[in-house]
Amino acid sequence: MLSEFSLIERFFARRARASTPPLPNEAAKVPRAALGIGDDCALIVPPAGQQLAISTDMLVEGRHFFADVDPHALGHKALAVNLSDLAAMGAAPHAFTLALALPRADERWLAAFSDGLFALAERFGCELIGGDTTSGPLNICITVFGDVPPNAALRRDAAKPGDDIWVSGTLGDARAGLGLLRGEWALADDACAAQLKRALERPEPRVALGLALRGVAHAALDISDGLAGDLMHILKRSNAQAVVDADAVPISRALALLPAEARRACALAGGDDYELCFTAPAGAREAVERIGERENVPVTRIGTIEPIDSPADAPSIAWRDRAGAPLSLTLQGFDHFHAD
Amino acid sequence: MLSEFSLIERFFARRARASTPPLPNEAAKVPRAALGIGDDCALIVPPAGQQLAISTDMLVEGRHFFADVDPHALGHKALAVNLSDLAAMGAAPHAFTLALALPRADERWLAAFSDGLFALAERFGCELIGGDTTSGPLNICITVFGDVPPNAALRRDAAKPGDDIWVSGTLGDARAGLGLLRGEWALADDACAAQLKRALERPEPRVALGLALRGVAHAALDISDGLAGDLMHILKRSNAQAVVDADAVPISRALALLPAEARRACALAGGDDYELCFTAPAGAREAVERIGERENVPVTRIGTIEPIDSPADAPSIAWRDRAGAPLSLTLQGFDHFHAD
Known part of the structure; x- marks a missing residue:
């Protein structure tokens, strides 16, 4: 030795x-x-x-x-x-x-x-x-x-009512890759299966995107525990609520091959994606899209930050479908690799 | 949970x-x-x-x-x-x-x-x-x-020929405490046994001493793996040799109760003491002693840094006894808690 x-x-x-x-x-x-x-x-x-x-x-x-x-x-x-x-x-x-x-x-x-x-x-x-x-x-x-630089950091407590909520890349691939390794599901398409496993094992840190978003985005974090749980960190720290279009959450073509329920659970609650979730004022939409193009990272608007009007209300996420109808999602219990 | x-x-x-x-x-x-x-x-x-x-x-x-x-x-x-x-x-x-x-x-x-x-x-x-x-x-x-501050750090590569070699506190207690817990030896004196175990479990970082030695000491490190091994790090990085009076290495009254061989092995090669070993020019002796008094930490001169005269020579420690006679010590194989 x-x-x-x-x-x-x-x-x-x-x-x-x-x-x-x-x-x-x-x-x-x-x-x-x-x-x-x-x-x-x-x-x-x-x-x-x-x-x-x-x-x-x-x-x-x-x-x-x-x-x-x-x-x-x-x-x-x-x-x-x-x-x-x-x-x-x-x-x-x-x-x-x-x-x-x-x-x-x-x-x-x-x-x-x-x-x-x-x-x-x-x-x-x-x-x-x-x-x-x-x-x-x-x-x-x-x-x-x-x-x-001082005051330039993208903090979790900086989301403002009216902000758009954005995510980078696609979500859920890493958790889908974990499911493949665990035998929770299978994919006939080898190339897609390899892509999902690669997402789990070789996440790409969005360093250039994070730097470019300074001065444009308000709040940001990286999605390590799943969108639902991680977005809640922003909401709690910023004392705000969110309305999120679950159908707008971007997924890969490989993930789209999974059954609908697994696909949605992976995208909304899968961990280990290491994409960025960030908020930015509506007036910054073009700027955010230009940054995404320049850095060659897809950026997608998935919802908005809402104020908490009553002291009795708590930070929470209201999920909607594409048509704007409320969705009742039970994402608790969908574990990821390092779930508590 | x-x-x-x-x-x-x-x-x-x-x-x-x-x-x-x-x-x-x-x-x-x-x-x-x-x-x-x-x-x-x-x-x-x-x-x-x-x-x-x-x-x-x-x-x-x-x-x-x-x-x-x-x-x-x-x-x-x-x-x-x-x-x-x-x-x-x-x-x-x-x-x-x-x-x-x-x-x-x-x-x-x-x-x-x-x-x-x-x-x-x-x-x-x-x-x-x-x-x-x-x-x-x-x-x-x-x-x-x-x-x-810039250029004030006490680096391992800064020992100079002619420097005194100093250590703080006493050495070997932590290793002696480990030996007690392992059953390698026993002490009838409960207070002394407790002191040795305490040295192992609650080392005192010499923060104030380290700060006070800035601008006075040349090289320094903390003794985590044992004096013999750690002093070699200074010698290798400074490309120098050392002559050390093994009998001058300070030990506690508790350690003095152990058999002579174990006592010496603990003091010279025992790990986990977290005392400082440092070198300082001979002209700084009074300054070092005053710092020790002010910080209420004993400091003891145990040897000197010597130049390497021939390119064929390697950094090494020449151990001497109190009378200056060479000592042949075999400290290899005396493990400590986190020995390699």
């Missing part, structure tokens, strides 16, 4: 030092780790006048991924879910730390995991600045750091 | 909001989380002109603590080992994130764990700004944030 230090050195530290420089299209961005891996702390130099956005996520075998998951995909996803939190805040990624508990030092597994991790990190110019490895049941804890 | 959100809210988020303000003796320090727990990211406002020191540590049951450890002590230790990394860098703590995997939501355990955690956090004005909880084998991952 490799020792802790040679493990860190071989798969992470050396690679971190060799990482490609940040993307050329972010002119203001320079490597900012004054001191990286190998000391008691990493040192970073926050850019003057910016706030530092910080998020941490812990991924556990059996709860967030299967034991036999492709380690390259796991390396990708472990960082992707964290970058997605930065995206949802409108923050530009710049660094991360990695803490890793491993049952054994399997070199082939580590090589693939670190390849998946660094491939994504390098795409976003996000530098590995420190970490910890230990033996133990497989556990991956990443903390990411990003920059956002 | 409590859901994830009510767990976070009850034991961590509410308490984080209610935390006492930072210590009055750090005039420059104000709460700096522009946005704390409950959004996709926390937002902090780094103070102008300071560098941000970041460290992350993952603690795993069986590897870093026993399953039956007092959860109050575990909450203390999980943060203490991270604060110790800031101390070793000369950085002032200001915030941390907590990611927690729990096999079950045991309210009594969580209450005690969070009490131990926040008691230490409040002593150091260190604010919980975010985190993640999930079910899974018990795992605690904390990332801490501290401030340090």
